[in-house]
Structures are given as C-alpha cells and as structure tokens.
Amino acid sequence: MSEDDDKKLDDDSSSSEKGASEPFRKKTIVGMAPVGQTPKETKGTLMGMPAIDDAQVEADKQEKLAAAEEKPAAEEKPAAEEKPAAEKPAAAARPALYLAEFETPDAIVHAAKRVRDAGYTKWDCHTPYALHGLDDAMGLTPTKIGIISFIFGLTGVLAAFLLMYATNATDTSVMGFAGYRAIIGGKPPGAFPSMVPILFELGILLCGLSTLFGLCGLVKLPRHNHPVFSSERFARATDDRYFISIEAADDRFDLEDTRALLESTDPSFLELVEEDAA
Amino acid sequence: MSDALPIDTLPIDDSVPIEDIGERHLMPADMTISEVTNLVAGVTERPAPRGWWILFIPAVMLAGLMFACLGYLVSAGTGVWGNNAPVYWAWDITNFVWWIGIGHAGTLISAILFLFRQKWRTSINRFAEAMTVFAVLCAAIFPVLHTGRPWLDYYLFPIPSAMNVWPNFKSPLMWDVFAVNTYLTISVVFWYVGLIPDLATIRDRSTNLLRKRIYGFFALGWRGSHRHWQHYERAYLIFAAISTPLVLSVHSVVSFDFATSVIPGWHTTIFPPYFVTGAVFSGFALVMTLMLIVRAVFGMHRVVTLKHLDLMTKFMLATSMLVGYAYAMEFFVAWYSGNPYEWWHFYHTRIGLADSTGQRSPYFWAWLAMVSCNVGVPQIFWFKFARRSIPVMFVATLLINVGMWFERFVIIVLSIHRDYLPSAWGIFHPTLVDMGLYLGTMGFFLTLFLLFVRWLPMFAIAELKGILPGAHPSHLHDHHEPHEAPAGELSPAPAE
Numbered sequence: 001m002s003e004d005d006d007k008k009l010d011d012d013s014s015s016s017e018k019g020a021s022e023p024f025r026k027k028t029i030v031g032m033a034p035v036g037q038t039p040k041e042t043k044g045t046l047m048g049m050p051a052i053d054d055a056q057v058e059a060d061k062q063e064k065l066a067a068a069e070e071k072p073a074a075e076e077k078p079a080a081e082e083k084p085a086a087e088k089p090a091a092a093a094r095p096a097l098y099l100a101e102f103e104t105p106d107a108i109v110h111a112a113k114r115v116r117d118a119g120y121t122k123w124d125c126h127t128p129y130a131l132h133g134l135d136d137a138m139g140l141t142p143t144k145i146g147i148i149s150f151i152f153g154l155t156g157v158l159a160a161f162l163l164m165y166a167t168n169a170t171d172t173s174v175m176g177f178a179g180y181r182a183i184i185g186g187k188p189p190g191a192f193p194s195m196v197p198i199l200f201e202l203g204i205l206l207c208g209l210s211t212l213f214g215l216c217g218l219v220k221l222p223r224h225n226h227p228v229f230s231s232e233r234f235a236r237a238t239d240d241r242y243f244i245s246i247e248a249a250d251d252r253f254d255l256e257d258t259r260a261l262l263e264s265t266d267p268s269f270l271e272l273v274e275e276d277a278a
Numbered sequence: 279m280s281d282a283l284p285i286d287t288l289p290i291d292d293s294v295p296i297e298d299i300g301e302r303h304l305m306p307a308d309m310t311i312s313e314v315t316n317l318v319a320g321v322t323e324r325p326a327p328r329g330w331w332i333l334f335i336p337a338v339m340l341a342g343l344m345f346a347c348l349g350y351l352v353s354a355g356t357g358v359w360g361n362n363a364p365v366y367w368a369w370d371i372t373n374f375v376w377w378i379g380i381g382h383a384g385t386l387i388s389a390i391l392f393l394f395r396q397k398w399r400t401s402i403n404r405f406a407e408a409m410t411v412f413a414v415l416c417a418a419i420f421p422v423l424h425t426g427r428p429w430l431d432y433y434l435f436p437i438p439s440a441m442n443v444w445p446n447f448k449s450p451l452m453w454d455v456f457a458v459n460t461y462l463t464i465s466v467v468f469w470y471v472g473l474i475p476d477l478a479t480i481r482d483r484s485t486n487l488l489r490k491r492i493y494g495f496f497a498l499g500w501r502g503s504h505r506h507w508q509h510y511e512r513a514y515l516i517f518a519a520i521s522t523p524l525v526l527s528v529h530s531v532v533s534f535d536f537a538t539s540v541i542p543g544w545h546t547t548i549f550p551p552y553f554v555t556g557a558v559f560s561g562f563a564l565v566m567t568l569m570l571i572v573r574a575v576f577g578m579h580r581v582v583t584l585k586h587l588d589l590m591t592k593f594m595l596a597t598s599m600l601v602g603y604a605y606a607m608e609f610f611v612a613w614y615s616g617n618p619y620e621w622w623h624f625y626h627t628r629i630g631l632a633d634s635t636g637q638r639s640p641y642f643w644a645w646l647a648m649v650s651c652n653v654g655v656p657q658i659f660w661f662k663f664a665r666r667s668i669p670v671m672f673v674a675t676l677l678i679n680v681g682m683w684f685e686r687f688v689i690i691v692l693s694i695h696r697d698y699l700p701s702a703w704g705i706f707h708p709t710l711v712d713m714g715l716y717l718g719t720m721g722f723f724l725t726l727f728l729l730f731v732r733w734l735p736m737f738a739i740a741e742l743k744g745i746l747p748g749a750h751p752s753h754l755h756d757h758h759e760p761h762e763a764p765a766g767e768l769s770p771a772p773a774e
Contacts, residue, residue, distance in 0.1 A: 109751040125504040128311065128479070129744040130511050133751045134504045143512045153520075163436055167444035177438045184448045197453040197531050201460040204524050208464040208517065212471065215513040219506040222498035229501070235482035237502045238475065240312040 340721020383561020384410025651681020
C-alpha cells in the first residue's frame with residue numbers, strides 16, 4: 001500500500017465518521033506544561049515544549065535546539081551541583097535514557113523505524129496497549145515463550161503419568177513410598193484410559209504456570225524501579241501517550257546525536273532522564 | 279459484505295473505515311483513549327456510589343450467613359443437611375455443579391471468544407474472568423464439606439506420608455479434584471496476567487502514596503514496553519489456547535461423576551457436551567445479570583453498549599437451543615435404548631406421568647421449571663425488542679439461572695430418589711442449613727464481586743483501547759508478518 005493510500009484512508013475515516021480518529025489525532029497539549037521547566041526541579045534535564053499549535057511547536061523546537069547547541073554543558077551542570085556532598089557526584093547526574101513522547105500510533109511507528117535503522121539496540125517503545133506493527137518497526141524477533149510452555153506442558157503430562165503409575169499401578173517402592181496394584185472397577189492397575197483426565201489437567205497446569213513464570217523471566221518483571229519512572233510525563237504511557245526510550249547503556253548512545261535523531265522524528269516532548277542518585 | 283463490491287479490490291486492512299464494508303465500530307465513535315482510562319480507572323478512585331452500598335451491605339450479611347452455616351455444619355456434621363438415603367447427593371452437589379457452571383462463561387468469554395477474534399469480548403472479559411474465579415471458590419466449598427470430615431480433605435491429594443495412603447486415580451471424583459484445582463489456578467493466573475497493564479494504569483494515576491505502592495506492587499513495574507507487550511501477547515494467546523480445552527474438560531469431568539455411574543438418568547454419554555453447554559448458558563446469564571446492574575450503578579453505558587448486550591442475548595439464545603436439544607435427546611435415547619429403567623425415569627420421574635401402578639415422582643415440577651426457564655424463556659430473544667430492552671434481559675437472565683439450578687437438581691436428586699427398586703425409593707427435603715448455605719454462597723460471591731468492581735479495573739482498559747477506531751497505525755499491513763498473528767487480536771474491531 002502506498003503513501004497515497006494511507007492518506008486516502010485517513011481522509012476517509014475523518015470524513016465518514018466524524019471524530020472517529022480524534023483520540024489519535026495530533027492535538028495541542030492544553031494544561032500540560034512540561035513538568036519541571038528547570039533542571040533543579042526534577043532529576044532530569046528537560047527540554048519540554050509547551051505546545052500551543054504546530055507552528056509554535058516548530059518555533060519552540062528551533063529555539064530549544066539553538067539553545068541546546070549553544071550551551072549543552074550548561075544544562076548539565078546544575079543537576080550535578082545539586083549533590084556536591086555525594087560520594088559519586090558523577091553517578092548522580094549520569095544520563096539514563098532519552099524519552100520521546102508521541103501522540104499518535106503512526107508517529108511512534110515512524111519514529112521506531114528511524115531508531116531501528118539508526119542501529120540502536122537498547123531502546124524501547126512504551127504504549128498503553130499492544131500496538132500493531134511495532135514488532136516490525138522495532139525489528140524484534142518472534143517471542144520464544146511458546147517453547148517454554150510446550151516443554152513444561154509435556155513435563156506435566158509425564159509427571160502425572162509417573163505419579164499415577166507409581167501410586168496405583170506398581171508396588172515398587174520409590175524413595176521409601178510404595179504404591180498399590182489396585183484393581184478397581186475391574187480395570188487393571190495402570191489402565192491408561194482412566195489416566196487421561198489427570199494427564200490432561202496436570203499438563204495444562206504446568207503449561208499455564210510455566211507461561212506465567214516464563215513471561216516474568218523473559219520480560220524481567222517484577223522490577224519496580226526503572227529510570228523511565230523518574231519522568232513525571234511517563235505516567236501517560238499507561239494512559240494515552242506513546243513513548244520511545246533510548247538507554248544510555250546503548251553503544252551508540254550519544255547525548256547530541258541521539259537527541260538529534262529523536263528530534264528529527266518530531267516528538268511532542270523530549271527529555272533526558274537521569275539516573276536516580278542512589 | 280456487499281456483492282456490489284468486487285471482492286479482490288477490497289483492502290484487507292484493519293484500518294479501512296469499516297463503514298465501507300458495512301460494519302460499525304463497537305465503541306461509540308467519539309470515545310477517546312483517555313476517556314477509557316478515566317472511565318474505568320476512575321471507579322477505583324471515587325467513593326463508591328450509593329447503589330454499590332445498597333448491594334454490598336446485604337451481600338456481606340449473606341456472606342456472614344454462609345460462614346455461620348459453615349461453622350454449624352463443621353461442628354455438627356453433615357447430618358444437618360437434608361441428605362439421606364437414598365439421596366446422598368442433593369443441594370450440595372447441585373450447588374457445586376451450578377457454581378462451577380457459572381464460572382465457565384468467564385473462561386469462554388476470555389479464552390474461546392479470544393481465539394475466535396470476537397472483539398466485543400473486551401467489554402465483558404475482565405468482568406467474566408473475575409466471576410469465574412469467585413464462582414469456582416463458591417463451588418469448591420460444597421465438595422470440600424460433602425466429604426463429611428473436611429479436616430481430612432488432604433487425603434484427596436497424593437501427599438507422600440508415613441501412612442502410605444494414595445488416592446484412587448481411577449475415580450472420577452479424583453479427576454474432579456485435579457480438574458477443579460487446575461481450573462481455579464489457571465483462571466486466577468489468566469485473570470491476573472490480564473490485570474497487570476491495567477494495574478499499572480491505576481498506579482500511574484494514583485496521587486496517594488499508599489495506592490501507588492499497593493497497585494504498583496501488583497503491577498510488577500509494568501512500563502508498557504513493547505518488548506514486553508510482544509511476549510505478553512503471545513503468553514495471553516497461550517493462556518487462551520490452554521484454557522479453551524481446560525474449560526471443556528472441567529465440566530466434562532464434572533459430568534463424569536454422574537455418567538460413569540449406573541443410575542438411570544445419570545448413565546448417559548451425552549453428558550459431557552450437555553454439561554458444558556449448560557454451563558456456558560448459565561454463566562452467560564449471570565454475567566449479563568451482573569453486567570446490567572454494574573452498568574447502571576457505575577454508569578458504564580458507553581463501554582457496554584446495547585450492541586454488546588444484543589450479542590450476549592444471541593449467544594444465550596444459541597446455547598439455550600443446544601441445551602434444549604440435549605433435553606430432547608435424553609428422552610429420545612431413553613426410548614431408543616429400550617432400557618425400562620431409563621424409560622421409567624424419564625416418563626414418570628421427569629415428566630411426572632403416572633405409571634400403570636399410579637407411581638410418579640413428587641418432584642416432576644422441577645423438570646417443568648427447568649424446561650420452561652431454559653428453553654422457553656430465552657426464545658424471547660428472537661425478537662429485537664427483547665434484545666434491546668434492559669428489563670426483559672434482566673428478568674430473562676434471572677429466570678435462566680433459576681432454570682439452570684433446577685437442571686442440576688433434576689439431574690442429581692430426581693435421578694437418585696427413584697432408582698431401580700421401589701423399596702429403595704426416598705425423598706429429599708432441604709433443611710434450613712441447606713438453604714442458608716446456598717444463599718450464603720450467593721452473598722459471598724456478590725461480596726467478592728462488588729469488592730472487585732470497586733477496587734480493580736472492571737474492564738480490560740488496555741484491550742478496550744486497542745479496539746478504539748484508529749488505535750493502530752494506518753499503514754499496518756504494508757509489511758505483513760506471520761508472527762503478527764497473536765497481536766492481530768487488538769485491531770480496530772468490526773462488530774461481529
């Protein structure tokens with residue numbers, strides 16, 4: 001599908017269903033001035049742009065860009081000076097990540113493709129719901145969680161079989177516990193058909209639990225602290241905004257270049273989040 | 279899809295304005311993404327509306343009645359129930375099957391409708407999943423007590439101990455132990471996994487540190503990361519995929535308790551599908567009853583629209599027909615099998631026709647109540663006015679639940695109070711403890727349920743956002759990828 005088609009569809013949706021795409025249309029931010037205009041108020045160095053309209057956003061951005069280019073070091077300084085007594089003043093002001101905010105699904109997908117193509121690896125998109133097309137836009141490989149579930153599901157089936165066999169089908173002692181060769185309902189010990197329901201149930205049980213814990217392991221949660229939470233704006237990532245974060249730990253991370261890259265994707269807000277002074 | 283449109287030129291793009299293909303959006307067109315957050319998360323932040331208290335106080339009192347009955351029952355013994363020879367399974371097992379069945383609609387909505395890409399489920403799935411968990415808890419009370427000595431119930435589990443006593447795994451009752459426990463565990467996990475992103479939403483809106491800590495703790499530090507969403511979506515699909523056969527198996531196993539016996543009226547191969555259908559039917563009815571109440575109390579008319587209710591009534595109509603088919607087939611098989619005991623049971627116990635000696639069951643009216651509520655009442659949903667009228671739906675769903683309780687009563691009590699030998703016949707009368715315990719579990723269920731709607735997001739916030747018009751990039755299908763399949767669930771949703 002070409003760009004023209006995209007545009008046509010957009011037009012269709014706005015004309016045929018009034019307001020249908022409104023929640024996702026780029027809007028001006030009203031009553032949402034960037035939190036902490038000065039670095040002293042928050043841990044991060046903020047480059048917020050209280051947008052009134054698109055033209056002003058553009059103007060502001062140019063202004064900020066110019067200002068930032070003139071004295072990038074001056075912005076860093078006050079934050080460092082806040083903790084003169086700290087053991088490691090450098091650590092207190094260490095940048096953790098850049099956080100860029102977008103207002104529409106289209107905007108974040110385009111931005112994600114730019115970040116992907118720039119070769120970053122330690123970066124992420126934060127969305128209020130699972131957004132389609134981001135897997136591709138981020139260049140993610142398919143998840144392997146199904147393998148975990150499958151292996152543990154089979155383990156559950158096997159465990160159930162061994163359990164029923166050891167207790168109901170043989171009197172051989174296993175670790176001091178012996179079963180009984182019980183003949184019940186005229187069925188021989190270890191009759192397979194009567195095992196099927198429990199084989200199934202235990203397989204499902206282990207499959208489900210391993211999926212839960214496998215998910216926690218793969219996504220490395222629970223983790224209640226993360227630098228992104230230092231940004232007060234980030235609370236909207238679970239509400240109605242889309243964010244891209246690029247971590248300072250990434251090899252390609254550079255205060256200037258990374259910011260330039262993110263700014264070129266036209267975010268509605270961009271800030272440098274610094275690590276908590278621990 | 280209209281014939282006027284050439285099929286091959288139709289874009290298969292989710293983002294196509296769905297009016298073009300004759301569909302309408304599920305959610306109101308002016309619904310915004312932050313409105314969903316405010317509407318659902320806001321319930322947990324404001325004081326409870328008066329309607330909530332009006333329901334909650336009697337519910338807690340009934341729950342207290344349940345605990346009083348439990349205490350009395352455990353101290354005095356199961357003799358305080360009306361169960362007696364030959365009716366050893368009575369209200370307790372009836373209630374167990376009824377409650378378990380109610381839970382099944384929750385899993386059906388969350389898992390089976392998910393697999394079939396029924397996007398309208400997003401407005402009811404959280405709700406129904408919570409109902410599943412609470413209904414299974416209520417159900418579990420009855421068999422636990424029915425063992426007679428509940429403090430010895432650990433015998434049911436294969437625990438290696440010095441006694442060297444093992445369960446008999448050939449018994450359907452043991453299968454029940456495993457099925458119900460697995461069902462409860464997986465339902466809780468499925469429910470909780472779905473809650474994680476929404477708990478994070480509430481956490482991020484919290485202004486109060488205590489709320490932030492508590493919701494934050496259970497949100498596990500969720501930060502909406504797409505690297506997480508990717509695994510999460512697949513995990514969710516796996517839960518749906520395993521819950522689907524699980525829910526079918528649980529009520530099948532419950533039906534084996536009866537079907538593997540030799541009692542006329544129980545010994546039937548139709549039981550597994552018959553029980554599963556009935557379970558889904560009754561569960562849908564209770565979801566709808568509670569949904570109508572909560573929708574009115576919390577003003578959720580924009581999330582649960584008449585469109586959703588209309589679809590649910592159609593679902594009930596369909597399952598009612600399936601249940602009706604099973605009722606009819608039982609009679610047909612009773613005649614076709616040529617088994618005189620089976621014949622006697624159906625024609626003289628259930629319908630209540632007197633046989634040549636003037637014998638019939640005094641409980642035949644229960645069968646009439648069951649058929650009229652389960653097959654008769656839902657037929658009203660053939661009419662559009664009934665599918666659009668809240669009072670009609672409310673009364674009909676209540677009657678369906680009454681009917682489904684009678685179905686279990688008919689199957690259980692009617693079958694065993696008239697078995698092979700007239701000399702062994704008996705009758706069952708419920709006692710006050712029977713009634714108190716049944717009403718009490720309703721109160722217990724309602725208490726848990728009201729606490730849930732008050733303190734947890736009662737709709738799946740993240741999933742609702744995903745079906746809003748325009749929620750996904752407009753150029754999505756530029757690069758079609760096979761591994762996008764699980765993510766396909768949350769696209770802007772055509773209604774059916």
